[in-house]
Amino acid sequence: MELIHAKQALTENGWENNVVVETSDGRIISVISGVSPKCTQVDLLLPASANLHSHAFQRAMAGLTETRGPNPRDTFWSWRHLMYRFLDRLTPDHVEAIAALVFMEMLEAGHAAVAEFHYLHHAVGGAAYADPAEMATRIVSAAQATGIGLTLLPVLYMHGGCDGRVLQGGQQRFGCGIDRFNALHEASSKHLKRGPSDFKIGVAPHSLRAVDPNSLGSVISLSDGPIHMHLAEQEAEVTEVETHLGARPTEWLLDAHDVDPSWCLIHCTQMTSAETEALARTGAVVGLSPITESNLGDGIFNGTQFFSAGGRFGIGSDSNVHIALFEELCTLDYSQRLRDRSRAAMAVPSRSAGRVLFESATRGGAQALARDSGRIAPGALADLIGVETGNEWICDRRGDTALDSLIFGGRGRDCIRDVWSAGRHVVKEGRHQARESITLQFRNVLAELGQDI
Secondary structure, X not given: OEEEEEEEEEEOOEEEEEEEEEEEOOXXXXXXXXXXXXXXXXXXXXXXEEEEEEOHHHHHHOOOOOOOOOOOOOOHHHHHHHHHHHHOOOOHXXXXXXXXXXXXXXXXXXXXXXXXXXXOOOOHHHOOOOOOOHHHHHHHHHHHHHOOEEEEEEEEOOOOOOOOOOOOHHHHHOOOOHXXXXXXXXXXXXXXXXXXXXXXXXXXXXXXXXXXXXXXXXXXXXXXXXEEEEEOOOHHHHHHHHHHHOOOHHHHHHHHOOOOOOEEEEEOOXXXXXHHHHHHHOOOEEEEOHHHHHHHOOOOOOHHHHHHOOOEEEEOOEOOOOOOHHHHHHHHHHHHHHHHOOOOOOOEOOEOHHHHHHHHHHHHHHHHOOOOOOOOOOOOEOOEEEEOXXXXXXXXXXXXXXXXXXXXXXXXXXXEEEEEEOOEEEEEOOEEOOHHHHHHHXXXXXXXXXXXX
């Protein structure tokens, strides 16, 4: 059991002062007013976010893809080519060390859990490991070592495009037919059971480019957990899907399948106004990664329209080029402002922009991971962030203004002092408990891989 006293807390009932939160066995037992000298003391207590979209291995590429090649207009597709070259060097040991660093950085940034969109399954050339879930078990091990909550999403990746072309080069490490994927998913489920009770599994058909319509139906029926899929990220993708399937990606998916709150559709930066409102009505979560989407030039999500239509969204770090929860939220809001030439784009009369962004993202992330979190209330998982406010960045501000300062002031991460994941107190005084050893292993891996891809 642990008692946490907060001078102020964003609870299920809104802002409350002098709150004591009692946790036990990974869950919140009670939320009451009062003070106790035996409590862990924090200035500001927030529900922690769930990072709903990550490709952990791509963290090792951060900073290596920012040069321009002979093409005067480098795009997502040229970045993708470099990523495939990088894949040829990664071993299971490398992946485990990289994932541990990523998960540690997520925890220090205020993410208590992660949905790992895991598609690096096989050895170089597509050869199977003796254990078909060898790479998945490395993700599980990294999550256990860091204490982050995990929803593992094994990815079905079948083709190189809507025309069914054979996978080439680095893509071969992803490739599975339905039978091979079923075996991989089953083995991954067994490995996941050695983790704590808040570890879960779902499925992730990669995209309409990589999974044919018949196989999409098969993989959806494989699991009763969450279903995640890339959708409508790039203009070229929209054109390809429309050419081969006769409709734009979002339009096709909503017509072909009963999309409901168990779904999380990633990016969705290329949607029409009608598609935006139709997707909002399904109750599915849109998984946004504003920093990665900016880095790759994906486009701007129709955030204000989607939110006004009752849409649900959460935040992920995708390529992990920069893991920063509060900056993701700021980037999302600023993208809407730039597009519309507006101010405080996501604000509503009763809540500031920062509060709308934060509460929506924590609730949407919890839904996308099928994780009972995203709120400070009895019965919920104890996924919590303790924030210091007595500094030059927050200046002891309160309520929505404190959240706005965290998100838009640019120093929110510096203010995080404590993070709990299902009651595991893994970040103290702003640092993960195993930071030194995890960082050393990661740097050794980077030295082995070299800097030139």
